[in-house]
Amino acid sequence: MTDTQKNINSSATEKPIIEIIGMHKWYGEFHVLSDINLQVQSGEKIVICGPSGSGKSTLIRCINRLEEHQRGQIIVNGTELSNDVKNIEKVRAEVGMVFQHFNLFPHLTILENLTLGPIWVRKQPKKEAEENAMMYLEKVQIAEQAKKYPGQLSGGQQQRVAIARSLCMNPQVMLFDEPTSALDPEMIKEVLDVMIGLAEEGMTMLVVTHEMGFAKSVADRVMFMDEGEIVEQNSPDVFFDNPQHERTKLFLSQIL
């Protein structure tokens, strides 16, 4: 494990885009994340897996402060997350997030969903924002639906819109919180294809998912979490063929 991490870290001499140092989080009395240390280089793709309740969603939700951490440091693109609202908004604008349940804004059209952030947060002119949005809709192959409302689209289409909505903010990092878990099987592929395309373009991605095929083909690093700790992280080859920890072996034997 340490060898691989050394390789990854030595290959990039620049500062990591996300740096988490000794981070702990509690839900009331419950110690949900314990001593998390993580460095993510720009352009790196990390897949996080683990049993349910292991804290993997909570971890990526801490990165854009949807959840607050109580101890340690999270530094995103040079900005440390604290109670400073301005800093939080700054980080959020740089970090895109895709949710399990899409969370599109149902009262706005697809196009309005996409232009909302650029217009109000980035202060882009409406026309420019719309052109940009159409470009991203083109990219996720859904441009013909621009005038429709989210309620009129299938789950797979909605998730692709959600990805495009995040991309419109031109983020440095994309977080995916189980993006395919709420989809019917025949729609999973269309969403994964968009994510693979994004990875090929060099986007920094943190993906919580159970799609091990995606992890094998796309990830630079696969991270296994259990009971709020990072148990093991390795390149996909080593992670799947030669897992180091008993807990990882058990988990892999259950899902593969």
Place this chain on the structure above:
Amino acid sequence: MNETPTKREYLLPPKTNVGVIGWLKTNLFSNWHNSLLTFLLVALLAWLLPPLIRWAFIDSLWNSSAEACRNIDGACWSVIPNNLRFIILGFFPEGEEWRPIVAMLLLLGLVIYSKERSRWRKSLGWLWLANIIVMGSLMHGGVFGLSVVETSQWSGLPLTLLLSFFGMIVAYPFGILLALGRRSNMPTIKTMCVTYIEMIRGVPLISMLFMSSIMFPLFLPEGVTIDKVLRALIAIILFTAAYIAEVVRGGLQAMPRGQYEAADSLGLNYSQTMRLIILPQALKIVIPPSVGILLSVFKDTSLVVIIALFDVLKTTMVTLSNPEWGRYSTESYIFLALLYFCFCYAMSSYSRKLEKELDTGY
């Protein structure tokens, strides 16, 4: 691969399930007790309607003197045209009737104009402001050579419309602020809003009106007076806002967490999140109960009678205190009920239209 798969045959539904026969079958005669109910209701109508029609339309007089009405069995609708001026305009000075009438037409005209959502732009706000100034000048006078009419002379329908319209328009945004305050993370603001809402909701509107007209002036410094109509209006606004706040809070609570998170993750700040994401959806959810509150505000304005303001209900009652017309209260109140009904029905049908327009299928 490119072969078109054979399509299955689509059959028409059985004849008895569609068209007039289908409608009758499902709605009036679906089973034996429904059929029985249908027959009973038809019989009831046949028994009640003819005498009612005879009274209201056949044996009635529509525009006659009070004396002529003494000798008929039917309704004496003449009470309305003969007293219409007082019922509608009350004590507004003779010869100046055109002023409140134009003001009311302006108000109704602009309300009707504002119904289309495509017209909801900034310019509409300026139009409203201009309209309010014109309406105020017409009612109060003192400018452009119009004689001054004190608010104590404002009465009848203009007063009812003034109290209810401005009551609703001001109370609604105030109620939204209260609802947001009640859900705030800041304990001071939250406590203040909760206290306000619960105190107001624990008090009847009549006592609020009493306080505004009798107790409140006692606390003002000597020489300072606030107009009585304005005081009543403020009482109505304060009262309505508390109810609106609770309804809006219900809508806010119905919003899924994911909507807040999605807005947050885009980097929107609190006021943008509320204005662009949460409130448009929450307010749409609470259209039906909000309209319920607005309708009751409209009707409750008649309570201002207890602080000696003459709304349209009171002017009608005054008309009936005239011995000549006093016996025709049924006709007068039916007229008044229709008047209230028209306004209320317009409001509720508009709200249904709005709901349909805002429905985006979620």
